[in-house]
Amino acid sequence: xxxxxxxxxxxxxxxxxxxxxxxxxxxxxxxxxxxxxxxxxxxxxxxxxxxxxxxxxxxxxxxxxxxxxxxxxxxxxxxxxxxxxxxxxxxxxxxxxxxxxxxxxxxxxxxxxxxxxxxxxxxxxxxxxxxxxxxxxxxxxxxxxxxxxxxxxxxxxxxxxxxxxxxxxxxxxxxxxxxxxxxxxxxxxxxxxxxxxxxxxxxxxxxxxxxxxxxxxxxxxxxxxxxxxxxxxxxxxxxxxx
Amino acid sequence: xxxxxxxxxxxxxxxxxxxxxxxxxxxxxxxxxxxxxxxxxxxxxxxxxxxxxxxxxxxxxxxxxxxxxxxxxxxxxxxxxxxxxxxxxxxxxxxxxxxxxxxxxxxxxxxxxxxxxxxxxxxxxxxxxxxxxxxxxxxxxxxxxxxxxxxxxxxxxxxxxxxxxxxxxxxxxxxxxxxxxxxxxxxxxxxxxxxxxxxxxxxxxxxxxxxxxxxxxxxxxxxxxxxxxxxxxxxxxxxxxxxxxxxxxxxxxxxxxxxxxxxxxxxxxxxxxxxxxxxxxxxxxxxxxxxxxxxxxxxxxxxxxxxxxxxxxxxxxxxxxxxxxxxxxxxxxxxxxxxxxxxxxxxxxxxxxxxxxxxxxxxxxxxxxxxxxxxxxxxxxxxxxxxxxxxxxxxxxxxxxxxxx
Numbered sequence: 001x002x003x004x005x006x007x008x009x010x011x012x013x014x015x016x017x018x019x020x021x022x023x024x025x026x027x028x029x030x031x032x033x034x035x036x037x038x039x040x041x042x043x044x045x046x047x048x049x050x051x052x053x054x055x056x057x058x059x060x061x062x063x064x065x066x067x068x069x070x071x072x073x074x075x076x077x078x079x080x081x082x083x084x085x086x087x088x089x090x091x092x093x094x095x096x097x098x099x100x101x102x103x104x105x106x107x108x109x110x111x112x113x114x115x116x117x118x119x120x121x122x123x124x125x126x127x128x129x130x131x132x133x134x135x136x137x138x139x140x141x142x143x144x145x146x147x148x149x150x151x152x153x154x155x156x157x158x159x160x161x162x163x164x165x166x167x168x169x170x171x172x173x174x175x176x177x178x179x180x181x182x183x184x185x186x187x188x189x190x191x192x193x194x195x196x197x198x199x200x201x202x203x204x205x206x207x208x209x210x211x212x213x214x215x216x217x218x219x220x221x222x223x224x225x226x227x228x229x230x231x232x233x234x235x236x237x238x239x240x241x242x
Numbered sequence: 243x244x245x246x247x248x249x250x251x252x253x254x255x256x257x258x259x260x261x262x263x264x265x266x267x268x269x270x271x272x273x274x275x276x277x278x279x280x281x282x283x284x285x286x287x288x289x290x291x292x293x294x295x296x297x298x299x300x301x302x303x304x305x306x307x308x309x310x311x312x313x314x315x316x317x318x319x320x321x322x323x324x325x326x327x328x329x330x331x332x333x334x335x336x337x338x339x340x341x342x343x344x345x346x347x348x349x350x351x352x353x354x355x356x357x358x359x360x361x362x363x364x365x366x367x368x369x370x371x372x373x374x375x376x377x378x379x380x381x382x383x384x385x386x387x388x389x390x391x392x393x394x395x396x397x398x399x400x401x402x403x404x405x406x407x408x409x410x411x412x413x414x415x416x417x418x419x420x421x422x423x424x425x426x427x428x429x430x431x432x433x434x435x436x437x438x439x440x441x442x443x444x445x446x447x448x449x450x451x452x453x454x455x456x457x458x459x460x461x462x463x464x465x466x467x468x469x470x471x472x473x474x475x476x477x478x479x480x481x482x483x484x485x486x487x488x489x490x491x492x493x494x495x496x497x498x499x500x501x502x503x504x505x506x507x508x509x510x511x512x513x514x515x516x517x518x519x520x521x522x523x524x525x526x527x528x529x530x531x532x533x534x535x536x537x538x539x540x541x542x543x544x545x546x547x548x549x550x551x552x553x554x555x556x557x558x559x560x561x562x563x564x565x566x567x568x569x570x571x572x573x574x575x576x577x578x579x580x581x582x583x584x585x586x587x588x589x590x591x592x593x594x595x596x597x598x599x600x601x602x603x604x605x606x607x608x609x610x611x612x613x614x615x616x617x618x619x620x621x622x623x624x625x626x627x628x629x630x631x632x633x634x635x636x637x638x639x640x641x642x643x644x645x646x647x
Contacts, residue, residue, distance in 0.1 A: 023580070024343075024579075024580040025340075052464075053483070054467070055590070056594070058607045060607075061605070073594070075592075079467055079481060079483065082488055082489075104469075104470065105465070105468040105469045105618075106469040109614070117304075132647075133300065141302065142304060142305060148308070
């Protein structure tokens with residue numbers, strides 16, 4: 001059924017159809033990049049073909065290949081005949097392909113995705129910007145030379161004037177690790193304070209520096225001394241018990 | 243004549259003059275399930291322009307597939323459309339099997355059909371239930387989810403997991419059907435029918451529901467074709483395209499079922515198409531249950547593809563080696579490229595795979611139905627009211643995992 005599409009294309013374009021294939025039952029034609037848009041327009045508008053159903057547009061990266069680096073693959077279907085065809089072209093790095101957005105509206109998002117993932121530009125695309133990733137992303141992740149475990153630095157929050165505070169907060173701002181005012185607690189006045197007030201009152205000062213900490217350490221030291229004094233008789237008792 | 247009316251000249255309509263306003267909807271908005279952001283340009287409450295921005299759930303499915311074995315794609319495939327993961331599992335199996343040029347045993351084909359159709363029922367239940375809930379009808383949502391849970395009970399008994407099954411295997415399935423499989427399915431099917439009927443009674447004569455659904459979010463047939471819409475979104479516009487009918491795979495050509503289509507391409511048609519598809523799925527399951535052989539292998543008999551029997555792995559050196567090679571190197575898929583497509587929950591789910599002859603995929607491209615359906619949602623929404631976004635976006639049934647990949 002789809003072989004008829006190939007025959008029709010070959011009859012019309014002659015040797016501008018570079019290769020044809022029906023491997024695994026998928027009918028495919030290979031065309032040069034300069035014929036890309038013309039072939040697509042023909043597929044859509046030809047009275048016999050009527051490939052009006054856009055299916056998919058994607059790319060494959062072959063960095064080790066000598067001639068052109070990328071394969072651009074288009075799949076369409078005819079809603080009338082039910083025939084399917086795959087069109088392939090080869091794109092060199094830095095080359096731009098013609099856009100198909102005027103042929104099928106679905107090509108709009110597909111081409112944006114190919115641009116985002118592979119960095120292939122589409123000439124005449126009305127709105128060629130990244131679609132899955134963000135503008136600040138560096139590189140094109142589906143290229144083979146993009147490492148899968150590569151991490152990109154977090155994008156800083158955009159600065160907005162007139163708004164004094166935007167996240168991320170500084171290291172001394174926001175919620176401290178503990179909400180408990182330890183000094184107050186050790187002074188016997190255990191009350192919860194808001195983090196901001198606690199910060200102003202020096203709440204997050206290291207415990208070892210504070211007056212209370214010194215008191216605790218003194219108490220611990222005293223307890224140790226008591227233990228040392230009482231330790232011997234206890235040890236003797238245990239010894240005798242055994 | 244009242245003095246106030248005299249002040250109105252022909253240019254000034256009765257409506258109040260408003261300045262255009264830009265509003266961000268999402269990415270974390272209750273109605274934007276799947277984290278989508280919509281930048282709306284509003285004139286009053288009318289959408290004059292909008293930009294749909296996916297990408298908040300992007301996690302690199304295609305890139306991740308390029309570093310494991312062919313079998314290790316199954317857990318990723320599960321998470322494409324996490325509402326009907328079994329359909330993705332089967333789709334991926336069929337794609338690799340197309341490159342390997344093998345066909346699974348008949349019993350497995352029926353098994354895949356039944357599990358897949360059960361998933362489709364669960365998928366449509368979720369979509370229609372959520373659509374109703376977002377319009378304030380909470381009861382049908384709970385009813386539908388109740389039945390979805392019964393469907394999931396079957397899937398859990400078969401696969402061990404309720405949602406992300408990872409149950410497909412290349413050349414078969416992870417396990418044969420349980421002894422009670424057919425009885426379980428036969429018991430649940432009538433309940434499914436009952437709840438579909440109940441939901442219909444509750445919703446399709448409800449004035450509020452009708453007003454929000456009918457004539458809202460209209461997509462024409464030409465637009466659907468041009469945008470690459472498939473599945474219920476395309477069928478609601480009157481395009482009778484169903485992969486199961488047009489390009490039958492597995493054993494779908496042996497079943498008698500219809501492809502429901504709509505006329506107007508509005509929310510109502512999408513809702514009704516899904517509801518009818520549940521019935522058709524039930525029909526398929528009923529026939530498949532009768533035709534499915536009780537005995538016979540599930541996996542193809544090829545030690546280069548199928549894992550050896552676990553007992554043999556522990557007791558014989560040949561099976562140990564085969565198992566080791568399959569796990570460590572992965573099964574070897576011959577060099578080539580193929581596009582295999584199935585009818586997923588939301589339309590044509592295609593896998594375009596490129597193999598360089600090794601145990602790792604060279605390139606995996608998923609053709610997600612939601613991606614193009616979502617692209618077309620702009621056409622459905624433009625010119626409508628801001629409140630119409632909720633039912634329209636709900637009936638498109640955008641699944642974030644599939645869309646962002």
